Amino acid sequence: MTTTLITGGNKGLGRETARRLLAEGHTVWIGARDEARGRQAADELGARFVQLDVTDDASVAAAASTVREQGGLDVLVNNAGITGPHTEPAELTGADALQVFDTNVAGIVRTTTAFLPLLRDSAAPAIVNVTSGLGSFSAVHDESRVESTVVAPLYTASKSAVTMLTVQYAKALPGIRVNAADPGYTATDLNGNSGPQTVTEGTDAVVALAMQGADGPTGTFTDREGRAPF
Template identity: 80%
Template sequence: MTTTLITGANKGLGYETARRLLEAGHTVWIGARDSARGQKAADELGARFVQLDVTDDASVASAAATVSAQGGLDVLINNAGITGPQKDAADLTGDDALAVFSTNVLGVVRTMNAFLPILRSSENPTVVNVTSGLGSFEAVHDPSRVESQVIAPLYTSSKSAVTMLTVQYAKALPDVRINAADPGYTATDLNGNSGHQTVTEGTDAIVELALRGADGPTGTFIDRSGVAPY
């Protein structure tokens, strides 16, 4: 039985990913900051719940200890993310940046640090980092793509960092398969449900990476159509 932990999984892409992986036969941990919402989501889906705030070292360490004590982990999906404040670029502050990067980027580092020893006990250790085409240098310079029309300095740069973290971790940790997924423009709370894709479509790349076999590639960046532009 494959055991998967998804951060930020009480709603949106994380919730739908959990539903689909449970359907595929995984044991799934719902990781969420808010215990009431996380437990509710887990109960609805038939998953397990662990309180996990990716901005808090103690919370991440506690979650890792809980998961380790209850059988270990095969797949870590770093899904938790925030957009940050909706402000003019000139009004953004260091504190604004710290909040976004603490969740979107440092959260990945925290979970990798805490869960890597557990993952290494798996026969098929897998990490999926949920990034975004908005962090792709190629996509944001292509006027034919929706990413080129978005101005969100903190969110976009944080997702560029997540994609690079994926590549660097994959090079540094060849015993673990580590890849990044771009959900695409999906209707979730993150964008006021303005995306043109359903959450099922938005989780296609995430689920594909979570289900890849041990001989699958590492260090890649994909969307639901295939290899995504860097």
């Protein structure tokens, strides 16, 4: 049986990913910063809960210890992320940038490092990093795509970093499949539920990458239509 951990798994794309993978027979850990909300989501879905704040080294280390004690891990879905302040670009501060990158980028580094020993013990280990087309140079320059209309310097830059981080981890960790999934413009709390896609549609790429076998691809940038340009 495949065991999967999803960071930020108590709502939105994370929760729907958990629901779908549970339906496919995965044992799913919902990692959430807020214990009450995380436990509620896990109880409602039939998942396991572990407290996990991706911006806190001690929290991440404790979560890895808990998951190890309960049998280990096969798939890590780095889903937790924030948009950052809704501030005019000319008014953004270094502190604003550090906050966004601490969650969206450094959070992936912390979690990946902590869970690597567990993944290396798996017969088919995988990491799925949830990124965004908003971090794609190709998408933001394509006037036919909604990504070209969005101005959000910190969030978009952080997601570009997530995609490149994915490529670098794929090169550095040849025994582990490491891929980036672009959900697309999906209705979630991050965008005030304005996206045209449902959370089920938005998790298509994440679920597909989480379910691929040991011979699946690595180092890819994928959306629900398949390989996407970066």
